[in-house]
Amino acid sequence: MTKFPEDVAGVGDDRIVGSTALVTGSTSGIGRETARALGRLGAHVVVHGRDDEAGGEVVDAIEDAVNEGTAEFVRADFADPDEVSRLADRTRKAAGDDGLDVLINNAGGYFREPQLTDLGVEYTFHVNHLSPYQLTAELLDDLADGARVVTTASEAHRGDRIDLDAVTALDDFSSWRAYQRSKLANVQFAAELGRRLRDHDRDVTSNSFHPGAIPGSGFFRHLPGPLSKAAGGLGKLPFVTTPADGAATAVYLAVADDVADTTGRYFADLREKKPSTEAQDPRAQRELWERSAGLLGIDEPLAADGADAAAEDATGATAAADDAEATAE
Numbered sequence: 494m495t496k497f498p499e500d501v502a503g504v505g506d507d508r509i510v511g512s513t514a515l516v517t518g519s520t521s522g523i524g525r526e527t528a529r530a531l532g533r534l535g536a537h538v539v540v541h542g543r544d545d546e547a548g549g550e551v552v553d554a555i556e557d558a559v560n561e562g563t564a565e566f567v568r569a570d571f572a573d574p575d576e577v578s579r580l581a582d583r584t585r586k587a588a589g590d591d592g593l594d595v596l597i598n599n600a601g602g603y604f605r606e607p608q609l610t611d612l613g614v615e616y617t618f619h620v621n622h623l624s625p626y627q628l629t630a631e632l633l634d635d636l637a638d639g640a641r642v643v644t645t646a647s648e649a650h651r652g653d654r655i656d657l658d659a660v661t662a663l664d665d666f667s668s669w670r671a672y673q674r675s676k677l678a679n680v681q682f683a684a685e686l687g688r689r690l691r692d693h694d695r696d697v698t699s700n701s702f703h704p705g706a707i708p709g710s711g712f713f714r715h716l717p718g719p720l721s722k723a724a725g726g727l728g729k730l731p732f733v734t735t736p737a738d739g740a741a742t743a744v745y746l747a748v749a750d751d752v753a754d755t756t757g758r759y760f761a762d763l764r765e766k767k768p769s770t771e772a773q774d775p776r777a778q779r780e781l782w783e784r785s786a787g788l789l790g791i792d793e794p795l796a797a798d799g800a801d802a803a804a805e806d807a808t809g810a811t812a813a814a815d816d817a818e819a820t821a822e
């Protein structure tokens with residue numbers, strides 16, 4: 494029998510009654526299991542996605558379970574910045590004066606067709622990276638002391654770098670490379686957010702994680718031919734990673750005491766893991782942060798002053814050199 498994610502994460506006995514959590518992309522797959530787990534632990538969960546019916550079912554499942562968890566559904570398309578803002582507004586209202594305790598940036602997917610959003614940004618990059626960035630920026634002032642931001646990345650982030658000039662074009666489009674790029678952005682975003690929160694003396698952590706390869710989630714439906722066809726059958730095999738297994742690391746990062754002060758890190762299977770050298774590069778992280786604000790036409794969130802930025806450059810260069818050395822060892 495599949496264990497609940499909170500039990501796998503070792504936090505099944507923790508209670509988070511009175512806290513509010515937003516789990517993006519929780520109408521399906523890993524997000525749905527994460528939302529249900531946080532509900533079982535007692536949170537008020539803002540369930541998000543585009544499918545009203547599926548969203549309603551997750552809300553019902555949380556409210557019908559035997560515990561204090563409550564939930565509401567907010568529909569928002571992550572290809573549309575206005576809808577992301579509406580999700581931020583609704584979450585702010587749900588969290589009230591106590592603030593938001595958990596933000597799980599999980600919505601996303603693998604998109605096969607080359608497409609620009611109305612903002613002129615490649616669709617995968619917009620949905621998987623730019624919208625979580627926007628959402629987090631809009632909710633920064635609403636994050637409670639001790640809040641945790643968790644971003645669903647992927648091991649697929651390895652093996653690429655982000656050419657930020659290319660995210661507004663479809664030249665030589667490859668759906669796999671677009672996905673890789675967006676997942677690298679997730680790891681870099683989470684690290685940069687962690688650093689900036691710390692620099693601004695905010696008691697809020699930010700980490701990213703790889704949930705495992707999970708054929709039983711909705712994700713595999715969009716993969717090219719044979720993989721998509723095999724996914725349904727593979728997802729039912731007993732030894733395969735399930736969406737509930739995938740949710741365990743998200744729940745762990747959102748709730749466990751032993752990571753309460755851990756920030757800017759990447760995890761897999763409930764353990765910290767070294768991401769790619771490119772993912773760790775502080776200059777690339779900062780450039781992504783600044784250019785993302787530019788693409789959205791917003792002020793840079795948690796901006797550093799000039800002196801801090803110069804100091805960061807110097808430390809960044811040293812850290813990148815150290816990382817490269819460590820990776821080569």
Ligand SMILES: NC(=O)c1ccc[n+]([C@@H]2O[C@H](COP(=O)([O-])OP(=O)(O)OC[C@H]3O[C@@H](n4cnc5c(N)ncnc54)[C@H](OP(=O)(O)O)[C@@H]3O)[C@@H](O)[C@H]2O)c1
Nearest residue numbers: 518520521522523542543544571600601706707710711712
């Ligand atoms: N499954 C894997 O093997 C795997 C491995 C590594 C990383 N991941 C990552 O895990 C995360 C969750 O994926 P999953 O595997 O659980 O897939 P999933 O079952 O397809 O769930 C994806 C969720 O994201 C939402 N979503 C997708 N596009 C959206 C859009 N344009 N606007 C708003 N919401 C949108 C979906 O909502 P609606 O359906 O309601 O629109 C759904 O709730 C993704 O970030 C994915 O990259 C998955």
